Amino acid sequence: MIDLENIRKTYESAGRAVNALVDVNLNIREGEVFGIIGRSGAGKSTLIRMLNLLERPTEGSVRVDGRDITAFSDAQLREYRRSVGMVFQHFNLLRSRTVMDNVCFPLRLSGLPRADREARAREVLNLVGLADQAHKYPGQLSGGQQQRVGIARALASKPRLLLCDEATSALDPETTQSILRLLGDINQRLGLTIVLITHGMDVIRAVCDRVAVIEGGRIVEAGQVLEVFLHPRHDATRALLSESGLDGGEGWRALAQGVPGRLLRLSFRGDSTASPLLSRLSRDLGLDLSILQGSVGRIKDTPYGQLVVAAQGTAAGLDALVPALDAAGVDYEVLRP
Incomplete structure (x- = not known):
């Protein structure tokens, strides 16, 4: 579904060029949950924002269904972005609007009639388990409930692709697991392609089919999650596994x-x-x-x-x-x- 080809992203900082992404080549299959993991500053947020061109590559192409979206006109890009939902780390809800209004917001921007957008909002709120919270305000909800509203809003326009930018890092472990179960259920029920970034291997283990490890702006390892967990090839992968406690460490040597x-x-x-x-x-x-x-x-x-x-x-x-x-x-x- 998605092919990143020879992606490079360079920023100017203090009069010098800084490479955020270097020679990134990656493919994401339709209907899978694909994880991108790395430490803070590794380039994972820049990478995921390439998929809807919130960040444009300095070099390289982003192909979706064989079409290079970096060559899209403004009108084509607006149309493409309607097929991409995004879930943010800190929810980004409108505090002065109800849950229903938050979910309806992107549908209102697209010009959908009020009755149709409210019907769709009720549908996705039911999907995320918040049908009875439609008339509450974000401040009246828990963090996990607010993230479910964010997911419902992202699903409102019936996207083919859902991008999750550290969607669980602001949540406690129990709530994180409930959100990951929800994302897995959405993937299965809707056949939705999901790309998520995280710094936690437990998130990758719980929900992803394949994973890419990013370090210093480069993809250093990629493959099936099971293969990467059991047979890590790169030091960055081994370090992330060790930090998460999933590899058991090296205690056996003593x-x-x-x-x-x-x-x-x-x-x-x-x-x-x-x-x-x-x-x-x-x-x-x-x-x-x-x-x-x-x-x-x-x-x-x-x-x-x-x-x-x-x-x-x-x-x-x-x-x-x-x-x-x-x-x-x-x-x-x-x-x-």
Whole structure:
């Protein structure tokens, strides 16, 4: 659906050029939830604003359905932007207007008759679970409810693309999870393409299909969320995983010093996560297996697990271990022969 090709964004600051984005190439598929993660200042907000040309690239093209939107006339760009909704970190609601008026606002700007826009507003408020809050003001709502109003407003014009600019970073953890569940539900029910930026790997894990990691204005890693989580290739990705506690850290190294035998990192996905593989290998191969570190969870709808294991036993049993893992379809990395 979306192709960013050789994107560069340069600003002038204190008389010198500063590169906010450098040689960014990215594709986003129709109907997926795509996450962009990075630390503050990495360039992720600039990148997401390229998708509706709130920021224009200094170089490169932004193609949507094969058309370069950077070449659009003003009229074409206005028409395109009606197909793009945006959800902001701090809600950006009109404080002096009711919930109904806030949701109707973009529809009024597009010239839709009042009866039609109010009917559409009731429809999307029901979708986000706020049908009974239509006549309240933003100040009367919780932060999570205000963000739901922001989502309803973004959905009012029936967009094909929803951009979420740190949509959960101003919310507490419980409310964050409820908003992420809502976005996942919207994606499934409406087939809406969602692009979100965040600095939290837990947000990516909960709702995204694919992810791009941005560091210093460059995309340093991209792929399926499960693959990026289990097999990070770049230091920036590993650091983000470590900071979020999702990789378990390197605590196993100290334990391993006092445990002899072969060390392996095993990665499970899908139904294999719950299989009794370790007990079967221990029994069949005559091995003693010690778990030095492990995590089990879900990435979106897929179970996953990753364990660091020490294996002790006979030479024959250890030699048979890797072929047995291959036969079981388990990804592994030998950390110590």
